[in-house]
Amino acid sequence: MAMVAPSEGGAIPWPLGATSYAMRTRVRMGADLVWNAHLIGIDLDTIETSNLNRQFLFRQQHVGQSKASVAAAAVQAIVPGVSITAHRANVKEARFSADFVSGFDLVLNGLDNLEARRHVNRLCLAARVPLVESGTAGYLGQVSVHLGGVTECFECQPKPVPKTYPVCTIRNTPDKPIHCIVWAKDLLFARLFGPPEAATDLDDAGEDPGMVWEFGGGGGGVEAATTAGPALLRRSGEPAEEYALRVFQAVFVADMERLAGVEEMWKGREPPTPCALDLAAVGERVRLAEESAAGRGPGVAASGMSSALGLPDAQRAWAPEDSAAVFLASVRAFLTHRAEEVGALRFDKDDALATEFVAAAANLRSHCYGIPPQTLFEAKGMAGNIIHAVATTNAIASGLIVVEAMKLLAGQSKACHTTFLLAEASNKKLLTPMQSPEPNPNCVICGKAQLLLHADLHALTLGDLITQVLRGRMALVEPTLVAGSFMYEEGEDLEEDEVAFHSQNLTKPLSQLPGGGFATGTLVEVTDQAQQTSFRILVQHKDTWDEDAEPLRWEIRGELPASTFGKEGAGPQPDDGSEVEEEGFEIVEEGTALPSKTAAGxxxxxxxxxxxxxxxxxxxxxxxxxxxxxxxxxxxxxxxxxxxxxxxxxxxxxxxxxxxxxxxxxxxxxxxxxxxxxxxxxxxxxxxxxPAGAAAxxxxxxxxxxxxxxxxxxxxxxxxxxxxxxxxxxxxxxxxxxxxxxxxxxxxxxxxxxxxxxxxxxxxxxxxxxxxxxxxxxxxxxxxxxxxxAPWVAAAGAKNAEARRGEGAQAILQRMQAEGAGPGPASSPSPADALKQQGNAAFKRCEWETAVRLYTQALEAESGLVAARNNRAQALLHLQRWREAGADAEAVLAAQPDNAKALLRRAAAAQALGEHAAARADLEHVLVLEPGHREAALRLASLT
Ligand SMILES: [Zn+2]
Structure with missing residues (x-):
């Protein structure tokens, strides 16, 4: 995620010190965050040329230097006397602990990855320090304020899960550009230039459905590997030109022929075509380009060959011959000009030569499979899992961060807003502010929710649990597990023999762990000292899996609480019967105590x-x-x-x-x-x-x-x-x-x-x-x-007074049920209606399967029951049956194009299926219908 300058990739704690220091704050709008206070800036990154278009503190001569240091110096030049300590460091380092954070008034996040954002959220909760969070993606942006226990924490709302792809799709049957990019980046690049002993799956033609590649979330990488066939490694003494050609022949010709020959694989689709290019001509072009690059100076070839090959326009797709030339030239450049790095490289989207290699390899593979090529610019975005940053969006988000920071420093925390920056104006406004929501009681981090882990306990090892689930999904740093008499811990304080003792269990399946092993019903206490966070996981065995949907053969629930599909103010109960439209359970206003808020907002x-x-x-x-x-x-x-x-x-x-x-x-x-x-x-x-003495x-x-x-x-x-x-x-x-x-x-x-x-x-x-x-x-x-x-005034007065007395949603529901379903017709309901009402009752008991069955029967009796279909969509969402839910919402929308609930449901299904553009369109539609609609705004933000 692109972030707010100047701290792209870093957090900026705002020091506490004396109050007067914290209040000495000066802000400039319209450029970057610039301030006048005692600050600490943390950023791991160095400045890249590609940053200069949107990070206004940096200039051409700063390329290669630490972002934190250059930003500090630039701000000091603008605001003489400001005190800034710059750290070129990873914010997840142990020294930036909760204790460290507790020494500051405020933390401002401008981070570019979810893992680090979650980490800082936990530190701020532990330290009880306000966090101003921000994120931008293209034209979309959001700035939110998190006050532990008072407003939502950063993790109270669902976050997108990194997309994974089944291994066989990546290895054998790609049908989208992204599949080829993942192959080029995580397999081929890692195989050719990464550690030779870290096997990839490239040479293994066998099936291993348990293997997937996780895409995004920190550079990706091969999660597991089986064999280490060295066929694609460079032989000793092999000239670079020969090696490049040999790799080309192996992956774009021989492997395509081999795969095309596996007939059962191509029953429903076209087999790949081996590459048939004039490689002699391509080789000559590469040689001329190398001479040209060498003539331009040493080091030119090491940072990219596309210009020397006459392909300077990153926004124009290459012909297959161009891709072949870039492929051969980039392999040769790595071996010739960056030989000392080969064997230890990891893909980095800011490494121009690596990006060219990935774009070229992916496009050649796409060419074999009849998939459209991507431009270098697009390939870089996909490989880096990035949405290209827009300077204006970042500037607006920076301004909003400062606005929220000012409120906090002025003691106006109640006035803090969560603000969304939309891509297109909703009611002529690009900014949609809303009150910072209350904490979600179902949040695993700041609430009391318990996670539910479904897994094949005979297959998932302790090591998998820690790597994939706790670190990968839950963003923990140093997890400690306790389940009955079993305990696992890690961390720098451990003695060597303790480390050995714990690590011997890593390869064991969960069911085989000491102390009887994990079984259905095992409750695991997980704590992370580094983040001062803890939660519990209830384990449940499941041995049949849909490999396409869950290639890792585990699934964790609770982290994305289903109830967040519900309406705000619904309270802690799983009473998202609030979504049963038939009952009109719109308690949006009732659940929340009404402040004497004025219209000024x-x-x-x-x-x-x-x-x-x-x-x-x-x-x-x-x-x-x-x-x-x-x-x-x-x-x-x-x-x-x-x-x-x-x-x-x-x-x-x-x-x-x-x-x-x-x-x-x-x-x-x-x-x-x-x-x-x-x-x-x-x-x-x-x-x-x-306060007195503070600067204005x-x-x-x-x-x-x-x-x-x-x-x-x-x-x-x-x-x-x-x-x-x-x-x-x-x-x-x-x-x-x-x-x-x-x-x-x-x-x-x-x-x-x-x-x-x-x-x-x-x-x-x-x-x-x-x-x-x-x-x-x-x-x-x-x-x-x-x-x-007027009677309506009396009714409203009674209803709102009741809400303010704190009657819970559940109580309101029960009373409503006792009163009957309202003023409907006195005659007895039709069979379809009766089924629908039973469906609603099951819905309110959170019995989703039953609800779906009853709604289905109702719809069979009478297909025009739009509300039943709409409710079934919601029940299906709870069951994570995304496609069916989407289809139901679609049918509702065919009849009622502006049905906001159906739009939300179709968006939820699309989001879960990774169809973000469709989800975005629906959510923006909802915001047009109901400006400031909270769930829509939150979901839109979670798409970024
Ligand atoms: Zn939370």
Whole structure:
């Protein structure tokens, strides 16, 4: 993941010291993170030419130097007197322990890999130090704030799992460019230039389905290997040219012929074609290119041959002859100019020669298999598992990091936001801020969740468990395991005999470990001293596996808690019956205690004097055809005047956006323009909150902060079944207070009566909707409804008061069930309906299999039950039956293209299947329908 400069690949703890130090903070926006405080920067990387387009502290002459040191020097030149300690180091080193972190006020992450981000998250939790996390990927970005126990930790939400590929696909039957890239990088490159004793699978034509290559997450590498055939190694005294040709013949000709001859492999697809190129001509071209490179100076060939071969454009795909020339030239260059490295090389995406080799080898293999070639640029991105960084995205993320850091330093932690930067504007905004979510009780790291490991206990060894599961998946550094009388530990403190004692168990299958071995029901306590973290794993034996889906023959659950598919505020119970639309269990507003939050929103709420004005109400009067006519009421700011009714036209299927767009346009027209005086007052108010002696923050920071605004929607009456799925929403300008819009006494009073004590400034809009999960419809909301004694006001007041008293989701559910399923028809349900309701009941008991069976029966009886299909999609997601879930969601969307839940479900399925572009499109669609939708925003971020 591309990261925020200047700490690409590093974390920057913000020192505690005296408070005055921590507060001496100066920020420049629009460039990199630049500050004026006592800082420590940690970064392992050196500066590459390819960094210069987006890491503004670095210049051409810095290439090859430590990022941390150059960044420190650059900042010191800009801000004289700033104190910075630069470490060129890996943030996972033992010296940067939780104790070390506890010496700082704040940690800012700009890391480029998930493992390190998880590590720092755990250190910050252990040290109880706030963490500002950030990530960008292309045009997408996010900045979040993590306060242990108060907000989500970095690991509370699911993270993408590194993609793995079945070994036989990589070795024999590739059908995508990525398969060829993985082969070129993890097999061929490792075989030719890596340690000769570390066998790869290249020479082994046998089947070993237990073997896979893990792609991404730190350079990949071969997870396991069986034989060490030396056929592709260079023979002693073999000239480089001969060796390069011999490898070419072996892998692109002889091996293709051999594979094409295995008939049973090609029943359903085309066999590969051996490479038939004029290698004499290619060899001559390579020789000329070598002369040309040598003429340009020593070391030229060592850093890439494509230019010398007349292929300077990294964005243009090579012809097979070009790939062959690059292949031969790069092998020869490694052997001739970097001979001392050969035998110890690991693929590095920033090594230009290695990238050229991988691109060329992958393209030649693609050519044999009829797979389209990739450009050097694309191949580098795939091989490095990177999404190319965009300077502007990084700059915006840097600015947001500083905004959040400022809030924390000013003691405004409650005002912290999680902000998503979208690729395309949602409601004309690229930034989507939301309140930092509460900790997820199902989080393994900061909550109390227990992991469930399904594995073939007779096959998975202790070593596999540690390498693949605990280090690979869970990002541990020094795991210690205790299960009954069995114990395994590692770490630098151990004596040699202890290390020997523990390591003798590494090759044993889990079922054969001392102390009786692991069996179904074994509970393993895992701790990591380095991260001061611990959790428990419940083991369950499973001996039949779908090799395509789970090539490693293990699966861990709980790390990606299924309940995160649920709605926010659902509480700790597995009560994601919240997703059963049929029950309309929308407790989004009820589960959360309502702060007396003003419409100003966010951290600037302290400026809100807390009032709004005026009314606008929306009424709906459907008209046939695509367009629907609305009457809209609007009133002036004085409560003595009546509301005013207007008319609004929307497009069928665009009910949600049309209203929000109209409201935004209204505020844009009518809200007072922010005056320089108001701006100055905001700045002054913020400054007044800083402790004495602290330096002032840059004004531009505050301008950026005030741009984080949206129309705020308040669900006065939730659309629960007891209310006939009818809800009433209020929409206000979230900058109303900042702009000193007039106080809206009537809106404030109404919100308070509804159990949502708000103080409203500026116009408020009311709308009434029917949303039963199957249909979304706007209903009339007229002047007569604007009465403190209206029944809906009383219902809302009771419901919201109940939520504030802390009634849990489960209790609400039980009471709702006792009350019956709401105002449905009094007649007895149809057989299909009855099955559907049984399905819903099973769903609420988290009996997914049963729910799927009942929904299926219901759909067989009546295929048009959209909600049953939509719920079945969710149950299938819980069962991790992604394709079926996706198909159900797809069918729902065919009938209801704007069904947000179906979009979310299709996105979840697509994400699990690695179809990120499709997932992204659906999530962005949801955000258009419901701006600021939390789950959609989180999922979108987790795609980065
Ligand atoms: Zn957590």
């Amino acid at each position: 966010g951290w600037l709420e302290s400026y809100a004097s807390g009032q709004w004005t005026g009314w606008l109400t929306v009424t709906a009067e459907p008209r046939s055809g695509d367009e629907t006519l609305n009457r809209v009421w609007m009133d002036s700011e004085k409560r003595s005047q009546p509301p005013e009714e207007k008319t609004l036209v929307w497009k069928e299927g665009k009910e949600v956006e049309c209203l929000l767009d109209e409201i935004k346009a209204h505020f844009a027209r009518t809200s007072p323009v922010k005056t320089p005086a108001q701006q100055a007052a905001q700045v002054a108010q913020l400054r007044a909150k800083l 923050p840059d004004d531009r920071l505050l301008v950026a902060a005030t741009s984080l605004n949206m129309v705020e929607s308040i669900a006065l009456l939730p659309n629960l079944p007891v209310h006939g799925f009818v809800g009433v929403n209020m929409y206000v300008d979230d900058e109303g207070s900042i702009r000193e819009a007039p106080f809206n006494a009537r809106a404030s009073e109404l919100a308070t009566l509804c159990g949502k004590p708000l103080q409203v400034r500026g116009d408020a809009f009311l709308s009434r909707v029917l949303d039963d999960g199957e249909a979304f419809r706007r209903l009339d909301f007229g002047a007569n409804d604007l009465s403190s004694s």
